[in-house]
Amino acid sequence: MTHSPAPGDGRPELTATQPAQKTWRPEQALEMLAAALLFAMMVLTFVDVVLRYVFNAPIRGSFEVSEAMMAVLIFAGLPMVSRKSEHITIDSLVRLAPPRLRQVGAIFVQLGCAAALIGMAWLLWLRAMRFSAAGDVTQTLKLPIAPVVQLMALLTVATAIIHIVLAWQALRTPEGGPRASSDDGGGIL
């Protein structure tokens, strides 16, 4: 197994060596979206707790907003995880394989991921259509749910596209191009 420096382990000298890629603008937009969502989630929950316990006046519908932010946060993070090949992968056997086989394997793995993600996106989109047709809204604030689920589906498609690009890169470079290199529980353990 190979090990990349884990994100979230508080090593500025290591994270600082990965400057934002100038050539990949959409990713920066996603990063800002995810960062803003997470920060907003933290502040919203915190302020809600303080208002509830200290002033006995919780924010109306903060649960629902948190939930929606959480959903988008996860799916906005997926393209970034895929782009950096940070999905937990067991690659000890793969590394022993001859380069040719490794390349073929990498292409299939990326295409497999893309196919699975397209399936997921399709399921989410169907659900969004159903919500939209039924006019489903959240309980308290009466916000429509469908657009959030649509956004989740679109972000999943974006992730699938990244995997297709990675498959293309694997095709172009012998040995299968950039290898998935994170089986370190990336900042969770």
Added chain:
Amino acid sequence: MTEALLGLGAMMLLALAGLPIAFAMGVVGFFGLALVRGWNPALASAGTLMYETGFSYTLSVVPLFILMGNFVSRAGLSHELFRAAYAFIGHWRGGLAMSTIVACAGFGSICGSSIATAATMARVAYPSMRQFGYSDALATGSIASGGTLGILIPPSVVMVIYALMTEVNIGAMFAAGLLPGILATLLLMSAVAWQTWRDPASGPRGERTPWPDRMRALRGVWGVILLFVIVMGGIYGGVFTATEGASIGAFGAFVFALARRALTWRTLVEVLVESARTTAMLFGILIGALIFANFVNFTSMPDDLKNFVAQFQLHPMAVIIAICAIYVLLGTAMEELSMILLTVPVLFPLVVHLGFDPIWFGILVVVVVEIGLISPPVGMNLFVLRTLLPHVSTMTLYRGVTPFVVADVIRLALLIAFPVISTWLPNLLFK
């Protein structure tokens, strides 16, 4: 049983072929369920799992605790923690290594990640130990093993994941980790004592700190104590839920990092994006594991396991010991998070069926993960140290960590033999 075993086999095969574990679990779980139950139920359940895992208020506890840990790491409180611990026990034999472990325990009380704890402490504790002539083996061993306290002493992201998978109360889980955490700290310190008793030159004494300075050093860590007391105290006391506690913790850690001028606009975005990526990666696995567990639960495997135990009249304790032994062995070579996510859904019903406390089993799971993190050849904390301290040879790392692995196995045995260590506090607070 056959379907489940075939599924497990297919999953392992795909994973070994290089498919990310999240996808391997999800794909096999989906097709498995389709074969066992039909296409429509499989499609419906995959869609529902995905949607509900996303839209979950309870699950927002995960990114918030991850964020708290990342802010805390960035705030760099490790220096103060180490100095405070050193002021009290630095003049003992092996005192700096022991201080490292105590400081790790302190850091673990506000950070829920083992890797982050080890990485943060390495930057402070290692140079000090080198300066005092500590052997590389002892220095790295104490940092690597001390780091694992991060996931046993609450808050702990692994505990949150276990609690979410098994529907155990997160607060009770956090309460359960406290005494085992203290036990672990003492045992790791004993391992240092044993090593320096055998080879005094490997860990010389530090300087004795006079009492006024000790008090001053203690004042440097008030923030850590405050954050722990508010977040954990609030969750233990039932003042607020784990999610609320996590948001307070994250916000507190943010204010901390801000006050210590550890945050610029860029590093703030970096911390947030890092946390978002970790969250997305984790939820990918969580969704995959849930789809897979859903499939396994529709096969006869859970019942077959129970029957198997009944048929051979295995003693329940023997089953637990076997499970832990397998975990420890697997953990030496496997990535621990995926090991847990894969096996807990299958084993948990059996453990409960045998009449064991789910919270106690959760602590055992966390402890075997800890052992896996420092046991050669594939231990995450060892890899972190190898990245941070490239001049220390891998063999030295392995040698240094061995006594600590032994201490951890002794701890596991104690926790199995005396469940009360894990269950006393949660029973007191939550029953």
